[in-house]
Amino acid sequence: MSAFLTYLLNGLAVGCAIALIASGLVVIHRVTGVVNFAQGTFAVVAGLCASSLLGLGLPHGASELAAVLAAAVAGLLTGLAAVGRPGTTPLSSLIVTLGVGVLAYAVEIVLWGDQPRSAPGLAGSVTVAGARIQTQHLLVIAVTAVAFAALALFFGRTYLGKALTACASNPYAARVVGIDVRRMGLLAFALGGLLGGLAGVLVTPMRPISFDSDVTLIVNGFAAAVFGALTRPVITLAGALLLGVAETMAAGYGYGSHQLEIALGLMLVVMIVQAGRRPAISQEPT
């Protein structure tokens, strides 16, 4: 029983990291209509930056903050490439983000080499109801909860958040009222970079990160984001947690080498069931 609880808690932590990646995908897609395949890259950039800065002796906190900001800048640059030119279609932008991801490999290998790097996180562990959970995992869960609450407040309550939603809801109307849709798209990419970066600095202490870790991150994040129809943050979070728990359980009960397949298979089943339940044509509420 306590093994089950341990897997569950660890799975939630893994799911939270996935949720942060997915939330970046959702934010960017909501505002620009672009599926950003460079989303995993933001996490990798942040993870590698954090490990370097900590290696240079910068204190915790400052290192992670700087790394997350670096990821936000990476997001902004990706945005400039993908949606910076007016009139770029979402499909062309998607291809550009793929290109950015590949280009990032080269830059990362030059700067950090091709070996996985780790970074120290919060040491120690605590025991919850007989289950041991690493303090770092609790941190991931806490930060994700705060990030999702902040996102919900930002998009649901603030004027700027509503302007961002408006760009997704009706870009032409956004221009009619005077909103600079291009600039909002860049803002969304920067925010996506920030969220990806957050995932990166939180994950790196849990599992070492290398230039090509973005593939695993994006596959998981993408599955969760699609689960939330690329627009609905709360359902995305639920999907990500389900994925994280399923993968951790699979690994915990001895199917470690197939954990990704098991999780994605499960995801597929859930999505098919869901699609069958939902009417074919529906306006997705936010």
Place this chain on the structure above:
Amino acid sequence: MTPAPVVEVTDLVVAYGAATALDRVTLSVAEGEMVALLGPNGAGKSTLANALAGLLRPASGTVTVRGRLALIPEGRQLFPDLSVADNLALGGWRSGVRDPSAVYDVLPRLAELADRRAGVLSGGEQQMVAFGRALMSRPDVLVVDELSLGLAPNVTAGLARHLAELNRARGLAVLLIEQNARLAFELCRRAYVLESGRLVTEGESAALAGDPRVAGAYLGGAIT
């Protein structure tokens, strides 16, 4: 002395790729004036509206707007996922006005709808939201692209009354694009007629309504 124009369009050419949608169009709207723009489907009316709002770049010619211009676009174009109150608030993006209460004073029905999602409203209600959203920017001139489109006559009449009242009380200038020429001539002192991207006629509404060609094409026979 004639009042200064708030909108001045000179030799405007707008093209979509190789297709010319507006061909050397020249028109003006004076301060506090209500002007109608008529024309058949595909004449280029909406193209002109978008060019006035700065959403389309002219291939040549000039568009000069003194003061602030707001557009009620063809087909309402609301933010369907957002509430009516949020739609209105975003209408104040340019003016910095966030509080819709001044618009509720003009259009009290909107206060009742404030918390509804814009996407689920009826056509008439949506047009009212589009109207209110445009007012949020505190415009000096309002371009209305098809006020009556798809609306019951009494709903259109209600909106037309609001428009006339704003014009009278606040000196709001209006460029009214309309398929319903009778309504347009009733509201506006002057009118332009656009066909295939070119202005073919302009003048006082009364004179145009008496012009057999205009009456034949837009009024289904002479009006009495």
